[in-house]
Amino acid sequence: MQKITIEPVTRIEGHAKVTIHLNDQGKVERAFFHVNEWRGFEKFSEGRPFFEMTQITPRICGICPVSHHLASAKACDRVAGVEPPRTAKLLRELMHMGQFIQSHSMHFFELAGPDLLLGFDADPAIRNVVGIVQANPELALKAVRLRGFGQDIIKRLGGKRVHPVFAVPGGVNAPLSVKDRDAILSQLDEMTEVIKTGIAIGKQWYEANLDLVNQFAVFSSGYMGLVDEEGGLQLYDGKVRLVDKDGRKLEEFDAQDYLTYIGEHVEDWSYLKFPFYRKMGWPNGTYRVGPLGRLNAATKINTPMANEEFKNWKSINGGKPVEGTLWFHYARLIEDLYTIERVREILEDPDILSTDIVANSTGFVGQGVGCVEAPRGTLFHHYQTDANGMLTKVNLIVATGHNNWAMSKSVEMVAKAFVEGTKLTEGMLNRVEAAIRAHDPCLSCSTHAVGAMPIVIEMYGPDGALVHCLTRD
Amino acid sequence: MAKVKVATDWLAACAGCHMSVLDMDERLVQLLDKIELTSTPITDLKHPPKEGVTVGILTGAISNTTNIEVAKQMRERCQILIALGDCAVFGGIVTMRNFFDMNEALKRAYVETEGTVDGQIPCSEELGRPVRVCAVNNIVKVDIHIPGCPPSPDAIYYALSELLEGRIPVLTGDNLKYD
Amino acid sequence: MATVNIKINGQQIQARAGVTLLEAAKEAGIDIPTLCHHPALANIGACRVCLVEVAKQRTLQPACTFPISEGMEVETESPKAVEARKFVLEMLFSERNHYCMYCEMSGDCELQALAYRYGLDHWTYPSPHAKMTVDGTRKYFIMDHNRCILCRRCIRACSDLVANHTLGVRFRGAKTMISADMDVPFGDSTCVSCGTCLQVCPTGALVDRKSAYMGREVHVERTASACTFCAVGCGTSIVTRAGHVLRVEGDWDAPNQGVLCVAGRFEPLYDRRERITSPxxxxxxxxxxxxxxxxxxxxxxxxxxxxxxxxxxxxxxxxxxxxxxxxxxxxxxxxxxxxxxxxxTLADLDLPVGGSLADVDAADCILVAGGDPLATHRVLGYRVKRALDKGARLLVVTDKPNGMLPFAHRKFGMAQLDEAVKVCQGSAAPVVIYGGDLDKASARKLAALAGKARFISLFPASNGYRARExxxxxxxxxxxxxxxxxxxxxxxxxxxxxxxxxxxxxxxxxxxxxxxxxxxxxxxxxxxxxxxxxGSFTALDGRKVVVxxxxxxxxxxxxxxxxxxxxxxxx
Known part of the structure; x- marks a missing residue:
């Protein structure tokens, strides 16, 4: 049997590697998506004061540090037995929206965009954000500004673009100033237009590439995401909704009870664990999260423009969950629109400038789960402490982890559909990477456990000898 | 004038340093007039070109055997090596793993964690083997250190601009931060 | 005033005789970096950050302990001094585990500030990454040995300012650890949670739980005020951000000399009673x-x-x-x-009032009767213990348990008050501290010391002095x-x-x-x-204290x- 290795997988966040095993005829037999690093946050956090986790865990991921910051703060709220005031929750959500804008926009324009705008088979030397800058400088600058706008919201609240210091157990450490509110508001119209441009580009691409989309890793699964009481999409807080492959509600549970519903499976070929729905067991209980998972789980979106797009979304598969992996990009753009609409709602809230931003503990609990929707999916932080608030156990289930099975599945499907061992091209392999990229995996997050993720492509002959190694240098 | 070739890569890192590179915003676009990004995590070339680059940038700590290979290759193929961010410069937060026995930490992560069902410690030969975590300069010679978690976009811009002017950057004031 | 002529960095300086090089430099406006030095504490020359080059000295000398002498010539930032200082800083960073990125003190840390000042963009020596204890056994603050640089400010604050003597070191050299009593968890120790060590710690080794991550010095406001929780009238600095009190620190320049107690520094911030906000x-x-x-x-x-x-x-x-x-x-x-x-208001006892903390400092004999300063006026109690460390004698007159008893040279029942008064009469500068457990008859006996001793009344309320007036x-x-x-x-x-x-x-x-x-x-x-x-209130020594x-x-x-x-x- 022959084996192809893609290492590192590029334009994803973190270190991954794909191995593709070929039979004697050069046909793909199996493909694996390996997460190749392990960093050990769960272990080395033990013994630290619980409240430090709001600063330790963002270092799991520099792209979605705010998600970790907030999931951690929510877990800390529980540990400390304190309910943040309304303004604090709104400000946390505002920061979270900033992060979605930067992360989703960066993913569309800078990471996945090159495939969509320049083509899967474009020269790898220019198939990147620089290529976009050269091909369409105006669009590229808009994209840069949009990402910067999202980061700027984070900085205005937490002092830094990456790894801000803002949320604390019971709330946040600073109110929003009138100056900052107005500065953010003044850019909203322009930024909304950039997102709409992105949506238009996306739609154009889908129209032109519908055949590819329909044969590119289309498969059924469960879907998970946070929703409000009416099933509306939520990103900062809500109930965890899990639906089956037909969109039927399986569960809608409080994140505190996540262990009742979610189990984690381990494979010896990846440092990233495989979460699944316990009641259906492994591997039947696998599901997808992130933009595709969330939009398939939600009933509606609570902001007008995004909800219009959401209606289109629901029509893609006749009201049933959307299954094609490449539809992740559309879902991400719809969420991008939602988050910018939500920024306006939050900024126009009459309570937003209040200084009632942090509450006092009413009684120490010593245990708690914090859950938010990170850009890449549902994120759980679970802390247990001793009576003094020193951590005794930490369990993290990260967004990308939930999609681990789906990424492996996509890799295998795309490899089988597009990779021809006898006449291997770089573009074939790029499609395999694109299958991973569509999920926008955050492998830094995934490897919090102790580790990171690169891709190489190597082909091994039936005797196990390396027959072909495809790298791009 | 020919563009200055730059390659970047990440080791055991959170990607925050690369985010900070992107956080130069428009200034990054301007820099692209003067520099050519070869292999980076946001581009598709997987390794620094064999003919070499002028500036190599590594973020993240050395935490496994793969990291060591990547660091050595970068060192061989660049003239000036920059360690960017606390993890690359000092070893950073990941060195907290060193406090624990490796197997104990792996066991916690892959066997004992609350949600794990029938856990096992991943050991496929496809995976890098964890090593004692250290800074990049413990493995290869580093020419320029830019600490910070992450370093500010201003610090990165300053350092690259100085290099483009042919000067070795010296970080002072707000450009030199550990947090 | 005797003066000495010295030259620092080429600048001719006339300094007061008998001061250290650090003091002389400071008075001349020359900044020599320090780390273990703290203005309120005795200098011990432990950290070696203040090393300077003194002409005709064989080695570099620590400015904080080096006395000046006539004609001395000093270079504070010579290449040799700077190199030594950087070496010291690098060793400090490498010795333990300093993770600035998530440290509560990052931005206000004195160690970090020095590293920035001397441009340390990396550390030469790899850390052994030895796992250190994080002691969270106390309610209000945490000791993280990972960030401890062994400057011993905490030990000196505990001993010299508060006279509590809980903190010390165990082992020597690289194994040295700050420890409490006979190496017990801090929460099980004789620590009284006055928080003075927390206030002097230069790094994030001591972390206040309540204000962690609530804002750095650049984000907060400080209000000079006074503690209203007893009649000692300690000066405070109330640290706030956006209308939220983050923590309270002691005012170094007030009579309490930076010291506060648990009832003034911590407890008020943990008050969970329900507020009344409307008539x-x-x-x-x-x-x-x-x-x-x-x-x-x-x-x-x-x-x-x-x-x-x-x-x-x-x-x-x-x-x-x-x-x-x-x-x-x-x-x-x-x-x-x-x-x-x-x-x-203790007016019925008809005893003098108005004795001060300074009187306690100057006392050679302290008589405590009918009250327990360590329970109700703690900073006064600490001051009494400090006087004892300097040789004063303590007489405790009580029929009840009393926190001062373990430190008393002589203990008396209330019936033996006369005897205690007699002992006191034999001393040169006696101070009487009295509280509400005194009855009128006993008070009359105590009044015998009226002409000789300074009297401090343990008013049960902070403005008892004024109420009595x-x-x-x-x-x-x-x-x-x-x-x-x-x-x-x-x-x-x-x-x-x-x-x-x-x-x-x-x-x-x-x-x-x-x-x-x-x-x-x-x-x-x-x-x-x-x-x-x-407004203001009148502290137990008759001093007007501004709030x-x-x-x-x-x-x-x-x-x-x-x-x-x-x-x-x-x-």
Whole structure:
């Protein structure tokens, strides 16, 4: 049997590697998506004061540090037995929206965009954000500004673009100033237009590439995401909704009870664990999260423009969950629109400038789960402490982890559909990477456990000898 | 004038340093007039070109055997090596793993964690083997250190601009931060 | 004043004789970096950061301990000194585990600031990454040995400022660890949680739980004020951000010399009682929020025809001077009501007052009778212990358990007070500290020392001194009283007193927090908290202590004196 290795997988966040095993005829037999690093946050956090986790865990991921910051703060709220005031929750959500804008926009324009705008088979030397800058400088600058706008919201609240210091157990450490509110508001119209441009580009691409989309890793699964009481999409807080492959509600549970519903499976070929729905067991209980998972789980979106797009979304598969992996990009753009609409709602809230931003503990609990929707999916932080608030156990289930099975599945499907061992091209392999990229995996997050993720492509002959190694240098 | 070739890569890192590179915003676009990004995590070339680059940038700590290979290759193929961010410069937060026995930490992560069902410690030969975590300069010679978690976009811009002017950057004031 | 001529960095300086090089440089405006040095603590030259090059000295010398002498020539930033300093800093970073990125102190850390100043963009020596303990066994703050640089400021604060002697080191060299008592967890030790060590720690080794990550020095505001939780009158710096009190620190320049106690530094920030934020009037069975006009109108209506003996008003001895003044003007002046304080003012003992912390410092014999400063006026108690360390003798007269007893050179029962007085008479500079457990007969015996000793009264309330001056005494009774006004501030009444108060047909309670007394009141008026008040009180040594608002009171909560003035108008 022959084996192809893609290492590192590029334009994803973190270190991954794909191995593709070929039979004697050069046909793909199996493909694996390996997460190749392990960093050990769960272990080395033990013994630290619980409240430090709001600063330790963002270092799991520099792209979605705010998600970790907030999931951690929510877990800390529980540990400390304190309910943040309304303004604090709104400000946390505002920061979270900033992060979605930067992360989703960066993913569309800078990471996945090159495939969509320049083509899967474009020269790898220019198939990147620089290529976009050269091909369409105006669009590229808009994209840069949009990402910067999202980061700027984070900085205005937490002092830094990456790894801000803002949320604390019971709330946040600073109110929003009138100056900052107005500065953010003044850019909203322009930024909304950039997102709409992105949506238009996306739609154009889908129209032109519908055949590819329909044969590119289309498969059924469960879907998970946070929703409000009416099933509306939520990103900062809500109930965890899990639906089956037909969109039927399986569960809608409080994140505190996540262990009742979610189990984690381990494979010896990846440092990233495989979460699944316990009641259906492994591997039947696998599901997808992130933009595709969330939009398939939600009933509606609570902001007008995004909800219009959401209606289109629901029509893609006749009201049933959307299954094609490449539809992740559309879902991400719809969420991008939602988050910018939500920024306006939050900024126009009459309570937003209040200084009632942090509450006092009413009684120490010593245990708690914090859950938010990170850009890449549902994120759980679970802390247990001793009576003094020193951590005794930490369990993290990260967004990308939930999609681990789906990424492996996509890799295998795309490899089988597009990779021809006898006449291997770089573009074939790029499609395999694109299958991973569509999920926008955050492998830094995934490897919090102790580790990171690169891709190489190597082909091994039936005797196990390396027959072909495809790298791009 | 020919563009200055730059390659970047990440080791055991959170990607925050690369985010900070992107956080130069428009200034990054301007820099692209003067520099050519070869292999980076946001581009598709997987390794620094064999003919070499002028500036190599590594973020993240050395935490496994793969990291060591990547660091050595970068060192061989660049003239000036920059360690960017606390993890690359000092070893950073990941060195907290060193406090624990490796197997104990792996066991916690892959066997004992609350949600794990029938856990096992991943050991496929496809995976890098964890090593004692250290800074990049413990493995290869580093020419320029830019600490910070992450370093500010201003610090990165300053350092690259100085290099483009042919000067070795010296970080002072707000450009030199550990947090 | 004898002077010495020295040259620092080429600058000719005339310095006071007998000072250290560091002091001489500082007075001349030359900044020599330091780390283990703290202005309030004795210098020990432990960290070697202040090493400077002194001409004709074989090696670099620590400026903090090196005495100046005539003709001395010094270079503070010579290449040799700078190199040594950087080496010291690198060693400090490498010795333990410094993770600035998530450290609470990052941005305000003195070690970090020095590393920035000397441009340390990396550390040469790899850390051994030895796992260190994080001791979280104390309620208010945490000790993280990973970030400890062994500067021993905490030990010196604990010993030299607070005289508590909990902290020390165990082992030597690289194994040295700060430890409590015989190496027990801090929470199980003799630590009194005064927090002075926390205030002097240069790094994030000691972390305040309450203010962690709430903002760095550049984000916060500081208000110089005073602690109102006992009569010592400690100077404070109240640290706030966006209207939230983050922590309280001791004022180094006030008589308390930076020291506070758990009751002033930590406990008030953990008060979880429910705040009253609006005037309330009993309507039917419940209290309903009403306007100030309505509440004050209701009181005025009842007050009419109930002046003189039919009215009584009691105020907490914590009330500020303005409040006490207005209180007397309204109730004594306008209404001729019976007035008094909620707490005793010790006026009935008829003993001198006014002794100060400085008197304690100068004392050779301290007599404590009928009170326990370590329980009620802790900073005074610490000061007594400090005097003992310097050789003063302690006599404790009590029939009850008393925190001072373990430190007493002689212990007496109340019946043996005469004997203690006699011992005291033989000393040169005696100080008498007395409290409310003294009866009048004993007080008369103690009065024998009046001409000789300085007397410090352990007033049960912070402004007891002023209340006593104003002739207020306690003696709480609702007998024959038709209208009773209680101004409690943040104090609560014991259940029996509440019962007594409720005997009055019309009860007004003016207080900051909900309590048994406000629950049964007919009118409740909100009062501001300690950090919202402006004014002054008179500490136990007769000193006027200024209290400043660090945070505005919630809307609808008015200053006590202002409320009383409005009440006076409506009468």
């Amino acid at each position: 309330m009037l009993r309507k039917g069975n419940g209290l309903v929020p009403v306007s100030w006009d309505e509440a004050l109108g209701a009181i005025a209506a009842k007050a009419k025809g109930n002046s003189g003996k039919k009215a009584a008003a009691y105020v907490t001895g914590k009330a500020l001077n303005d409040t006490l003044g207005e209180f007397l003007r309204v109730f004594q002046g306008k209404m001729q009501a019976t007035v008094g304080t909620v707490e005793p 104003l002739g207020l005494t306690n003696g709480f009774s609702a007998n024959g009283v038709k209208v009773l006004y209680l101004l409690l501030g943040d104090e609560e009444l014991p259940d029996e007193a509440v019962k007594e108060a409720r005997r009055a047909p019309f009860l007004v309670v003016h207080a900051a927090y909900k309590s048994a007394a406000t629950d049964v009141a007919d009118v409740v008026l909100p009062a501001p908290l300690w950090y919202e008040q402006e 400043k608002p660090a945070v505005a009171a919630p809307e609808g909560v008015l200053a006590e004196a202002a409320v009383l003035a409005r009440l006076a108008e409506s009468l």
